[in-house]
Amino acid sequence: MEIKKFELGNFALKSGAVIPNAYIAYKTFGNPDHPAIIYPTWYSGLISDNEWLIGNDMALSPKTYFIIVPALFGNGQSKSPSNSPEFRPFPDVTFYDNVAAQYRLVTEGLGVKHAKCVLGWSMGAGQTYQWITQYPDFVDLAVPFCGSAKTSLHNQVFLEGVKSAALAAKGASSAGSCRGETTPASLYRGWTAAERENGLKALGRVYAGWGFSQAFYRERLYETALGYKDLEDFMVKFWEGWATSKDPENMLTMLHTWQAGDCSDQEPYNKDFGLAMRSIKAKTLVLPCKTDLYFPPDDSENEVLNMSAGVGKCIPFPSIWGHWAGGPGQSKDDVKWLDDKLKAFLANASW
Missing domain, CATH: 3.40.50.1820 (Alpha/Beta hydrolase fold, catalytic domain)
Incomplete structure (x- = not known):
């Protein structure tokens, strides 16, 4: 189907x-x-x-x-x-x-x-x-x-880090939990290619510290279970690769749904x-x-x-x-x- x-x-x-x-x-x-x-x-x-x-x-x-x-x-x-x-x-x-x-x-x-x-x-x-x-x-x-x-509340704080990392790439900042960016809607603008790439890479790296546990990293399961050669290889190919395959506005829309x-x-x-x-x-x-x-x-x-x-x-x-x-x-x-x-x-x- x-x-x-x-x-x-x-x-x-x-x-x-x-x-x-x-x-x-x-x-x-x-x-x-x-x-x-x-x-x-x-x-x-x-x-x-x-x-x-x-x-x-x-x-x-x-x-x-x-x-x-x-x-x-x-x-x-x-x-x-x-x-x-x-x-x-x-x-x-x-x-x-x-x-x-x-x-x-x-x-x-x-x-x-x-x-x-x-x-x-x-x-x-x-x-x-x-x-x-x-x-x-x-x-x-x-x-x-x-x-x-x-x-x-703790989860909202985590999401504020994800949101702020992405928005910083285009010189914007979070207006607070369950709110968008500080830029007024009337002055909204999209993302340049560089802002998009940098913002999504930052989003992925913030997310990397939360998606898996401390024990997952301590035991290097990203190497033994997932096959990455080292931590940076995992950060770039897994986390940045995931994030940069997405659209920043889509990610922020879904982030609001989650945060609220x-x-x-x-x-x-x-x-x-x-x-x-x-x-x-x-x-x-x-x-x-x-x-x-x-x-x-x-x-x-x-x-x-x-x-x-x-x-x-x-x-x-x-x-x-x-x-x-x-x-x-x-x-x-x-x-x-x-x-x-x-x-x-x-x-x-x-x-």
């Missing part, structure tokens, strides 16, 4: 802003008559970057399920700054907006009336929490892995986080990584503690791969661990 677009028309955001001629990109796997699983993308990720967890012998099997992979606004496949040059500056988009668009895709575009499961890694986990609070009766099971229901993440910031919760968590009806398997530097298990355990009794369970990945334990498939042991957990949960709704 090829990547398709679901047209949204002039899409009104929660903020009141409108994205003209909006659409979300998506890809499906399996038979539409099978139980549906919704599997959103992550920060910077393309739809293809989710496919490592899908396979006939895996928990997410197209032989058993109808798997829907919708792309985030800003990822370059859905409506994004990079494919909307006439529309600047791009408005702030939230998880609420993304999931509202995905709900229209799933129900209107694909005819799904109820889903078996929603799951995702990182920002995909944020969308998972958004789904089960925004549409609490629509899905039976949820698996947020290496992500959160509300972006923590809070599934309680909607009716009827009105930022009452405990109420949002208690309102979750889907049985929820929360899988942090014990060495994740910005989605630590303590935060995940607190999310589960705020859920109603018996609804949630937190089980950390026993891994030193940090945030990357949850994706995108480079740690084979972690892939097996996750797939085994998913198989048991999808089959029996048990931990």
Whole structure:
């Protein structure tokens, strides 16, 4: 199945802003008559970057399920700054907006009336929490892995470093957490080729200290597991290579979505986080990584503690791969661990 677009028309955001001629990109796997699983993308990720967890012998099997992979606004496949040059500056988009668009895709575009499961890694986990609070009766099971229901203050600080590194390349600075650059929208300008390259390289190097754990670097897994010759080779080819393959405005659009993440910031919760968590009806398997530097298990355990009794369970990945334990498939042991957990949960709704 090829990547398709679901047209949204002039899409009104929660903020009141409108994205003209909006659409979300998506890809499906399996038979539409099978139980549906919704599997959103992550920060910077393309739809293809989710496919490592899908396979006939895996928990997410197209032989058993109808798997829907919708792309985030800003990822370059859905409506994004990079494919909307006439529309600047791009408005702030939230998880609420993304999931509202995905709900229209799933129900209107694909005819799904109820889903078996929603799951995702990182920002995909944020969308998972958004789904089960925004549409609490629509899905039976949820698996947020290496992500959160509300972006923590520490995580916001990390993202300020990423944002500021990129913006500095064009002489701009951050206007603060969950805000864009200090330059007024009326004076917005794009990026020169040099600013783009330098800003994205800086973004990648800031990110490098957070994506993997201290133990990952101490044990030099970038050499033994990933095959880079030394630390600088890893920094240049892995981190700078990843970052410079992206569009800076896309990255900043998705960064805002992440930084502002809070599934309680909607009716009827009105930022009452405990109420949002208690309102979750889907049985929820929360899988942090014990060495994740910005989605630590303590935060995940607190999310589960705020859920109603018996609804949630937190089980950390026993891994030193940090945030990357949850994706995108480079740690084979972690892939097996996750797939085994998913198989048991999808089959029996048990931990």
